[in-house]
Amino acid sequence: MLDGVADNWTDSHIHASQYPNAGIFGKSTLLDWLQQYTFPLESSYGNVKSPMYKDAVEPPDPLARAKKVYNRLIDRTLANGTTTASYYATIHVEATNLLAQIAFDKGQRAYIGRVCMDRPETCPDYYRDETTEETIANTKASIKFCRDLDPSGELLAHIITPRFAPSCLPETLTQLGALAKDEDLRIQTHISENLNEVKLVRDLFPDQESYAHVYDHHGLLTSKTILAHAVHLSKEEMRLVKQRNSKISHCPDSNSALGSGLCPVREMLDQGIEVGLGTDVSGGYNPSILDAARNACIVSRHVGFLNNGDSRYNLGVAESLWLGTMGGAKVVGMEGRLGGFEEGMLWDVQEITLGEVDEDGQGEDTAVDIFGWESWEDRIGKWLWNGDSRTVARVWVGGRLVHERR
Numbered sequence: 001m002l003d004g005v006a007d008n009w010t011d012s013h014i015h016a017s018q019y020p021n022a023g024i025f026g027k028s029t030l031l032d033w034l035q036q037y038t039f040p041l042e043s044s045y046g047n048v049k050s051p052m053y054k055d056a057v058e059p060p061d062p063l064a065r066a067k068k069v070y071n072r073l074i075d076r077t078l079a080n081g082t083t084t085a086s087y088y089a090t091i092h093v094e095a096t097n098l099l100a101q102i103a104f105d106k107g108q109r110a111y112i113g114r115v116c117m118d119r120p121e122t123c124p125d126y127y128r129d130e131t132t133e134e135t136i137a138n139t140k141a142s143i144k145f146c147r148d149l150d151p152s153g154e155l156l157a158h159i160i161t162p163r164f165a166p167s168c169l170p171e172t173l174t175q176l177g178a179l180a181k182d183e184d185l186r187i188q189t190h191i192s193e194n195l196n197e198v199k200l201v202r203d204l205f206p207d208q209e210s211y212a213h214v215y216d217h218h219g220l221l222t223s224k225t226i227l228a229h230a231v232h233l234s235k236e237e238m239r240l241v242k243q244r245n246s247k248i249s250h251c252p253d254s255n256s257a258l259g260s261g262l263c264p265v266r267e268m269l270d271q272g273i274e275v276g277l278g279t280d281v282s283g284g285y286n287p288s289i290l291d292a293a294r295n296a297c298i299v300s301r302h303v304g305f306l307n308n309g310d311s312r313y314n315l316g317v318a319e320s321l322w323l324g325t326m327g328g329a330k331v332v333g334m335e336g337r338l339g340g341f342e343e344g345m346l347w348d349v350q351e352i353t354l355g356e357v358d359e360d361g362q363g364e365d366t367a368v369d370i371f372g373w374e375s376w377e378d379r380i381g382k383w384l385w386n387g388d389s390r391t392v393a394r395v396w397v398g399g400r401l402v403h404e405r406r
Contacts, residue, residue: 007321007339008083008348008397009289010328013188013228013249013278015088016099017042017066019073021282029259030194033283035124042115043127045069046092050126066095070102073287077108078403080288081350081392084109086188086226086249086278086332088161091115091129093138097145104149104156107402109348111332113161113188114142116176122166122200132172136179143183155398157186159226164190165214166200177219186224186333189215192237193229194260212237221246226331228278229254230268231261238271247274247331250323252295254283262303265296265323266313276331277324289328290387293320297384317381347399352391354383366390 021041025033044052045066053060077085087103087110089096096114103110116139118129129135143158150156160180162168168176180187192198192211201211208214212233215221223245230248233241241248250263268275277292278284284292297320304313315323329339337346355366363369367390368382383391395403 007325007341008350009081009324010276010332010334010338011077011082011085011279011287011289011292012226012247012276012328012331013251014077014085014281014287015283016070016073016281017045017088017090017095018282019069019076019287022287023285024282025258029196030283031196031200033258038282039124039127042090043124045090045095047126062092063095063098066090066092066098067102070099073281074103074106074108075403076389077287078106078395079389079392079405080290081352081389081395082108082287082289083348083350083395083397083402084328084332084334084338086111086113086159086186088113088115088163088188091117091127091138093141093145096142100142100146100149100156100158107155107397107400109155109338109397111157111159111186111188112142112146113159114139115161115163116172117163117167118172119167119169121204128167132169132175135168135172136175139176139179143185159186159188161187162189162220164193164197165211166197166204170205170218173214173218173220180222180224181219186226187220187222188226188228189220191215191227191230192232193255194258195232198232210234210237210240212240216240216244224333228280229260229263231255231263233268238268238273242271242273245274247276249278249280249331250275250296251278251280251284251292252299253286253292254278254280256295256299257285258283262299262306264303264313265300265315266303274327274330275323276328277320288388289324290384293324294384296320296323317384321380321384347396349396350392351394352383352387353393353405354379354391 040051043050089099100112117123146158205214221244225246228249300315326339354368354370355363357363368386
């Protein structure tokens, strides 16, 4: 066995409620995928009339379903070395608070978002808030629950979560922006993931110059904002995001799986925009940031190919690992506190185990075989490209042991 200690993973964009659907998307793309797979599942955590229960023989218990999913998902992310995660829950206050409680009890550093969606034209009747007032009241209830659980906000905090611009009434977006400012909270949402989505935003908000300008107009483009995907941002939008010091969560697994496009991460980095990685479960099929890091490398090579084979666009091993650690820490507002081993940083760490192959070719099942002649740089590369949860031996958050592989 060859052991080493690695920086913590930060998953800057993951839908906890969607975990049962990981790997289930058929041939769909974003907008039809939401209607066919996502909204029915999410609604089942708080609505007994959810389409998921149409064949139920006995009365359903939505909260029992949520408990089952959230316990498993947090165990799974911890087992993959994720010490910090920015979670989307659902619109349901009780189930969202349950996610917060489970994350807190298990010791994962978590930002919990009650999903806000109340626009009748884009949200199904069975899964939306009825009014702006209901959206704000329910969001405030989740804020209070998180603060009562962890007044310091060190381990657990609420994050304001408009699903994306098309899902919210304009007044709701404005009030959510004001609430985030008044309460000094992080914000998370989606932007420019899919070309049809971008067109929908243009149709719904004709007075605004772009998707990014919609968020800026409603006070949602701040230094504490996490924008997921950003595949199709214009150069002007990138400049606005940089001007507002908002952050990007790059989700290569999801963007590839749903056919959303190839995010030009190098262009964002060249603009000075902070970028981290997200798994985007369940648009993404794997709750592992390590998997997202290797797919970030792959996607960047495709971007380079489409730019006349320019290798400048390529992300290397070190860069992709940086995006999942130091980059992620910056995206969630924890720069200088997470992502490294400097004095004064929080002890959020994963211990990595690689398999040492003996003279007879035998070795432990740790997903990565080390033959002994590899340099340390090569060993790290093999871990990036071949590693999985079997390479994660132990995980600590804030110095507390939260996972140990048996």
